[in-house]
Amino acid sequence: MQISxxxxxKKANEQCKNTLLETLEIEMIDFGDDYLVARMPVTPKVHQPDGVLHGGATVALAESTGSFAAHLFIDVEKYFVRGIEITANHVKGVSEGFVYAKAKFLHKGRTTQLFEIKVTDDNDNLISFCKLSTIALPKQK
Structure with missing residues (x-):
């Protein structure tokens, strides 16, 4: 049986309950063969003191999106995913609306995965460019 x-x-977003993703209101909104898209509202909750999006919240969005993307393409009954490295270049500020993270595979290995994650605003302006490495590790029985 194939799931729509x-x-x-819906299942992915339900897994976010009582986590950082729920706190930041991160929502998975689309995916395809080699990507996943999530969004996060830009509100005072994720602002720096001067009223613009905090880089740490942006990185949390990017890492969450990449990690969820890795989960979509592994056997979650046998493996779990952990981020092992993330970098971020913040290029533009934003103070309202939504930001969208699109995680695209650069490498889809059995053990390690590499993602390019572009974070954009409502007008498709680049806000941050991130790179995430993840690892799939076997679950202990």
Whole structure:
């Protein structure tokens, strides 16, 4: 039985309950063969004291999106995913609306995965460019 895109996104978002993703209101909204898109509202909750999006919140969005993307393409009954390195270049500030993270695979290995994650605003302006490495590790029985 194949699960629909809508059902898979709903299931992914349900897993965010009582986590940082729920706190930051991160929501998975789309995916394809080699990407996943999530969004986060830009509100005072994720602002720096001067009223613009905090870089740490941006990195949390990027890492969450990449890690979820890795989960979509592994056997979650046998493996779990952990981020092992993330870098971020913040290029533009934003103070309202939404930011969108699109995680695209650069490498989809059995053990390690590498993602390019572009964070954009409502007008598709680049806010941050991130790179994430993840690792799939076997679950202990």
């Amino acid at each position: 895109k809508e059902e898979l996104l």
